[in-house]
Amino acid sequence: MVPEILRRISNIARFGTITETKSADGKALARVRVGERVTDFLPVMSFSNSFRRHWIPIRPGEQALVVSPFGEADSGIIFRGIFNRSQKEPSGSGDTTEIIEWEDGTRITIDTAAKTIKIDASGSASVVAAGPVSITCANATIAADTVTIDAAVTDITGDLSVGGGITDARGDLTNFSTTDGAGRA
Numbered sequence: 001m002v003p004e005i006l007r008r009i010s011n012i013a014r015f016g017t018i019t020e021t022k023s024a025d026g027k028a029l030a031r032v033r034v035g036e037r038v039t040d041f042l043p044v045m046s047f048s049n050s051f052r053r054h055w056i057p058i059r060p061g062e063q064a065l066v067v068s069p070f071g072e073a074d075s076g077i078i079f080r081g082i083f084n085r086s087q088k089e090p091s092g093s094g095d096t097t098e099i100i101e102w103e104d105g106t107r108i109t110i111d112t113a114a115k116t117i118k119i120d121a122s123g124s125a126s127v128v129a130a131g132p133v134s135i136t137c138a139n140a141t142i143a144a145d146t147v148t149i150d151a152a153v154t155d156i157t158g159d160l161s162v163g164g165g166i167t168d169a170r171g172d173l174t175n176f177s178t179t180d181g182a183g184r185a
Contacts, residue, residue, distance in 0.1 A: 007071065008071025009071060010071075011071045011072065012067065012069070012071050014034040014035075014066050015034070015065055015066075016033050016034035016063075016064055016065075017060075017061060017062065017064065018030045018031070018032055018033075018058060018059065018061065018064050018078070018080065019031050019032065019038055019060055020038075020041075021060065023057055027041075028055075028058065029041040029042065029043060029044065030042065030044050030058050030078055032064050032066050034073070039066060039074055039076070040074040042066065042075075042077060043077050043078065044058055044064075044078045044080055045077055045078060045079045062087070063084045064079060064080040064081075065078070065079040065080075094111075096112045096114075097110070097111045097112075097113075098110045104123070105120070106120060106121050106122045106123070107119075107120045108120075
C-alpha cells in the first residue's frame with residue numbers, strides 16, 4: 001500500500017515536454033514526456049468559457065506541467081507555456097510591460113507605466129468592424145507611401161493643411177485648373 005501511495009504522490013505534479021498534439025483535429029489534447037514515460041493524450045489548459053475563447057496552438061517541444069489530482073499520470077491536465085532556456089521571455093519584458101510576440105516577429109506591447117500600446121505587424125494589418133470606428137487622440141500621424149480612402153469624406157470640422165497638390169477627377173484643385181475646361185464655382 002505504501003509504494004502505491006508514494007507512486008500516486010509522485011505523479012500529482014510532474015514537469016515534462018510536449019511530444020505530440022491533436023490540435024490539428026480541433027482538440028486541445030497533447031502527450032507529454034515526463035522522464036522516460038510519455039503520457040496518454042491529456043487536455044491542455046486553455047482560456048475558454050461562454051464569454052471568451054482564446055486559442056493558442058500547442059507545439060511539440062513546449063515545456064509543461066502535468067497535474068494529476070488523484071496521482072494517476074494518465075488522467076491529468078496539462079499546464080503549458082513555461083519559460084525555459086530555449087523559450088525565454090521576449091526582449092523588453094518588465095514589471096509594467098506585457099508583450100505578446102509571434103514567431104514571424106509580430107508584437108503587441110502594452111506598457112502601463114508609460115501608458116502606451118504598440119503594435120508591430122511583420123505583414124499587413126486591418127481593422128474590420130460591423131459598426132462605426134472612432135479614433136480619439138491628441139495628435140495622429142500616418143506615415144505611408146500611399147493612403148487610400150474608399151469612401152466619402154463627409155465632414156472635416158477643422159482646417160485642412162496640405163503640403164502637396166490636390167486633384168480630383170476633373171483636374172488640379174491646387175491651382176484651380178481643369179482638364180475639361182469647366183469652371184469652378
